[in-house]
Amino acid sequence: DIQLTQSPSFLSASVGDRVTITCRASQGISSYLAWYQQKPGKAPNLLIYVTSTLQSGVPSRFSGSGSGTEFTLTISSLQPDDFATYYCQQLSTYPHTFGQGTTLDSK
Amino acid sequence: EVQLVESGGGLVQPGGSLRLSCEASGFTFNNYAMNWVRQAPGKGLQWVSTISDNGGVTFYADSVKGRFTMSRDNSQNTVYLQMKNLRVDDTAVYYCAKALWRTAQGAFDIWGQGTMVTVSS
Numbered sequence: 001d002i003q004l005t006q007s008p009s010f011l012s013a014s015v016g017d018r019v020t021i022t023c024r025a026s027q028g029i030s031s032y033l034a035w036y037q038q039k040p041g042k043a044p045n046l047l048i049y050v051t052s053t054l055q056s057g058v059p060s061r062f063s064g065s066g067s068g069t070e071f072t073l074t075i076s077s078l079q080p081d082d083f084a085t086y087y088c089q090q091l092s093t094y095p096h097t098f099g100q101g102t103t104l105d106s107k
Numbered sequence: 108e109v110q111l112v113e114s115g116g117g118l119v120q121p122g123g124s125l126r127l128s129c130e131a132s133g134f135t136f137n138n139y140a141m142n143w144v145r146q147a148p149g150k151g152l153q154w155v156s157t158i159s160d161n162g163g164v165t166f167y168a169d170s171v172k173g174r175f176t177m178s179r180d181n182s183q184n185t186v187y188l189q190m191k192n193l194r195v196d197d198t199a200v201y202y203c204a205k206a207l208w209r210t211a212q213g214a215f216d217i218w219g220q221g222t223m224v225t226v227s228s
Contacts, residue, residue, distance in 0.1 A: 034213075043219065
């Protein structure tokens with residue numbers, strides 16, 4: 001199975017900060033990587049798919065990049081609504097594993 | 108409005124069975140793969156199962172293989188997760204999720220609100 005490791009697992013930041021979360025895959029996954037945001041008690045919300053394509057309705061301050069085994073999610077200027085947990089997911093091969101999550105909270 | 112509504116969760120004893128349902132609306136259901144994802148209390152997301160658009164192909168996580176069966180009724184716009192021989196570590200919120208594309212390789216773009224399954228004696 002492909003393992004996904006997110007770093008960091010916890011991140012404290014302030015409104016206006018530029019934030020980067022990394023997702024490393026245990027083997028190559030081409031570009032089949034997605035990012036989700038989840039708030040407490042709510043279902044996940046798709047942010048980015050196939051590494052860098054922004055889902056409709058998602059603010060442009062979110063962006064994704066990477067290839068092969070290393071991928072990043074960047075929030076260019078953190079907004080109050082962005083404090084949440086973020087997950088990456090690989091959809092290259094089954095099982096379609098998720099990373100362990102990165103919790104972003106207010107500094 | 109594109110929507111997924113899960114039902115069927117509840118409290119069950121270890122070794123018991125439960126069937127979850129997920130009713131879809133607002134999109135052409137038989138054009139997309141569908142998925143189940145679970146989240147144990149305080150933990151991360153775990154992919155559970157995927158079914159192809161026509162129901163002919165299914166995939167399962169090793170932890171549920173042989174115990175869970177995913178199916179769909181395209182005439183009813185509904186997917187199911189039949190869970191048997193439930194274990195305490197199956198306790199989780201179970202989410203139904205729509206694939207972005209006909210196959211499940213894109214991402215999961217629409218999620219239900221989740222249904223809680225608690226396995227306890």
